[in-house]
Amino acid sequence: MHKKIYNEILSHNKIIIIRHKSPDYDAYGSQLGLYYALKNTFLDKTILLDGDENNHNIFNKKMDFVTKEDYQESLLIILDTSSENNLPNDNYKYAKSIIILDHHNNTPSFSKLALIKKDYSSTAELVTEFLLASNIKIPKEAADALYIAIIGDSNRFLYKGTTTNTFLMASALIKSGADIQKDYALMQKDEKILDKRFRGYILNNFNIKDKVAYIYIDKNIRSIYNVSDCFASRGCINMLSGIEGTEAYLIFTEMDDNTISVEFRSKRISILETAKEYGGGGHDLACGARLPLGTDINLIIDKLNEKLR
Numbered sequence: 001m002h003k004k005i006y007n008e009i010l011s012h013n014k015i016i017i018i019r020h021k022s023p024d025y026d027a028y029g030s031q032l033g034l035y036y037a038l039k040n041t042f043l044d045k046t047i048l049l050d051g052d053e054n055n056h057n058i059f060n061k062k063m064d065f066v067t068k069e070d071y072q073e074s075l076l077i078i079l080d081t082s083s084e085n086n087l088p089n090d091n092y093k094y095a096k097s098i099i100i101l102d103h104h105n106n107t108p109s110f111s112k113l114a115l116i117k118k119d120y121s122s123t124a125e126l127v128t129e130f131l132l133a134s135n136i137k138i139p140k141e142a143a144d145a146l147y148i149a150i151i152g153d154s155n156r157f158l159y160k161g162t163t164t165n166t167f168l169m170a171s172a173l174i175k176s177g178a179d180i181q182k183d184y185a186l187m188q189k190d191e192k193i194l195d196k197r198f199r200g201y202i203l204n205n206f207n208i209k210d211k212v213a214y215i216y217i218d219k220n221i222r223s224i225y226n227v228s229d230c231f232a233s234r235g236c237i238n239m240l241s242g243i244e245g246t247e248a249y250l251i252f253t254e255m256d257d258n259t260i261s262v263e264f265r266s267k268r269i270s271i272l273e274t275a276k277e278y279g280g281g282g283h284d285l286a287c288g289a290r291l292p293l294g295t296d297i298n299l300i301i302d303k304l305n306e307k308l309r
């Protein structure tokens with residue numbers, strides 16, 4: 001599979017690299033890591049970055065302005081998602097060819113080349129493995145981006161996907177020049193005062209029903225604390241971990257695009273099927289979905305409690 005992907009890259013002069021919308025460190029880091037590595041090796045190829053931006057972009061590199069015409073001429077590489085409704089826009093439909101590299105538990109239906117390793121800590125782990133297997137040099141900028149991505153998704157080698165291979169890849173990245181103290185410092189920026197206070201709001205206002213802790217964040221609360229939708233949902237979900245007597249925790253957030261985002265987390269029991277029932281996806285213990293505004297969230301909580309019983 002590595003060889004096939006390598007040949008596909010070789011045979012295209014124009015390459016667009018994207019990842020899921022509302023990018024986290026793994027999405028951004030994989031995207032930029034692959035970008036810097038390919039750019040460094042294939043000097044005559046045009047390589048473009050596309051996708052929505054948020055404050056997880058600590059990489060000092062902005063996305064490009066990419067048109068539908070660009071897509072029509074390009075090989076598209078999609079990272080860290082295999083699900084069409086999780087892409088930043090619909091232009092993937094026009095791409096000449098598509099490669100997917102992902103570690104989520106979904107089966108893609110729209111690509112001829114997909115490398116999916118659902119047991120991997122991060123997409124960056126499999127991007128690093130691909131680069132090493134293909135003898136593509138990993139320049140320092142790429143090493144830092146990929147290292148941050150692995151750290152972000154594994155929560156510093158804490159989560160279940162962390163294996164000997166994760167450490168091998170991290171080791172290779174440090175050998176390639178990743179400055180890990182600088183990377184940690186980048187990830188640990190001070191938080192805005194209102195962001196901190198918003199965390200307090202969550203801790204003071206969450207609900208518990210049977211085995212599920214949850215909170216519903218509406219737009220009004222977001223505007224009082226002036227927090228972005230991505231911070232309120234993904235950025236704060238860990239605030240509800242470790243509550244005695246619970247098995248799972250959820251944050252429902254009214255998003256800027258007028259959907260409700262649900263972040264699902266579970267301590268032990270897979271809840272992925274429940275996320276998938278609502279059109280979402282992800283991992284067994286950490287997944288997400290989008291719901292139309294006005295959805296009765298009690299139904300989801302009841303369904304989850306059934307599962308956890």
Ligand SMILES: [Mn+2]
Nearest residue numbers: 026080123153
């Ligand atoms: Mn990921």
